[in-house]
Structure formats: C-alpha cells, structure tokens
Amino acid sequence: MSNIDSHPVVSRAEWLSARREHLAREKALTHQRDQLSADRRALPWVKIDEAYTFDTPDGRQTLAELFGNNSQLIVYHFMFAKGWKEGCKGCSFLSDHLDGANLHLAHHDISLVAVSHAPLEEFQAFKQRMGWHFKWVSSAGTSFNEDFHVSATADEMSAKKMKYNYETTDFAEEEMPGVSVFYKNAAGEIFHTYSAYARGLDILVGTYNYLDLTPKGRNEEEIMEWVRLHDQYDGAAGANHCCSEKKPQ
Incomplete structure (x- = not known):
C-alpha cells in the first residue's frame, strides 16, 4: 500500500483537469459495463428438469415455489x-x-432467496441475531449445492479438486459462495440463466463501492480480511456476542 500522506497536492485547476480526464475513463467503463450486462442477458439458458425442493420457514417448497409471484x-x-x-x-x-x-x-x-447446505433449524438463531429478513432456505438432503458448484461432491472431496468459478481448482471445499439466477415462464418451466462466483460477487457488496470512492480504497491485503460480523465490530451492540465461537474447520 502506498503512503497516503505523500500523495500529490495540486491547485484546484490542476485537480479539475485530472478529474475530467478520469471522468472520460469512468464513462467508458460505464458503457462497457452496460454492454457486458446486455451480453449477460443474451447468454443461452439451461432448462432445469431436476425437481429440487427446499426446507423453508413456510414448509417444504419446490424451486418453482421460491419464485412466489415473480x-x-x-x-x-x-x-x-x-x-x-x-x-x-x-x-x-x-x-x-x-x-x-x-x-x-x-x-x-424478482424474488431473492438465500440457500444454505445446513438444516433449516441450524441457522435460524444466527439469522435472528443478524436481524435479517430475507428468505433463507435449506438445500439439505438435495444435490442443489453440488449441481451449482458451491459444494464439492464426495468424489471431488476425495480428489481434493472441485469445479468452481468455471475451472477445476486445486482444492475442494464443503462450502463456497456464489449467486445463481433463474427464470420461470408462463408454462412453469424453469431455466438457469446465470451464475457467478468469487470476485464475480463484488457487484453485490455495496460497501465496496463506497470504499472505492475513498482515498484509502478497500485498504486490505486480502479480500475482506478486515470484515467482521456486524455485531462484532468494536463498539457495536452485542460486540462480544459469540466472539469465541468458531466454525468447525
């Protein structure tokens, strides 16, 4: 990381000239992002024939039912x-x-749902602790996580390699992050339209967009090294709650 206190300081006129030059590159990136989004929408789809079901706060539901009225x-x-x-x-x-x-x-x-591998009852206390309201369901007992490459299969765990982010990795993990998007037509047919993993999830983290505006930027040596559960920051309400509890390795 550079020494921020030695950063160049110039006149307002010089700053404005540099800012306008940078604005031109920002606009070019915006247009590139618009085109990338259009290209994403134009990707071909895959029809979902697997009858996935999930444990939810509203009982057992199919993938189709997770759409609600959307x-x-x-x-x-x-x-x-x-x-x-x-x-x-x-x-x-x-x-x-x-x-x-x-x-x-x-x-x-658009319906938005979080899906986890753990049994439904095991993450209810954590959801309540975090104060979240979004729908969060369990894929326990199904192949959903493995099929969408966010959990290694038994064979992948044995080989210590898995398919993640569209390549074969040199590791295999029980849990990995990702986002997947689906469309349901008027006939009730469901299609997988998109999935993203790893840095492809950055776009969902609004805090990073704020950090990217600041002089110090993300200010991290490793991705999210500084991040804490929001009740574990110094001074946060309940900052010491469950701090000593660790996930199984």
Missing part, C-alpha cells in the same frame, strides 16, 4: 454448513446488503 429468482449461495454456529464472514458481509435491495426487487418481478 418470474425471476436470484439465489445467493450462503456458506453455512451443518454444525456451524455462525455463517461465513464474507457471506454475512454481503448479506447485510440484501434486505435493502429486496425491498425494491420484490416490486420489480
């Missing part, structure tokens, strides 16, 4: 395995942004 469904693959006392720190950081977005998505033909 034709589009965003699934966040939240890292929470059987026996864990707390959710993944990074997934929790991202999930702190979900409720605000969901207030608007629900009125724009």
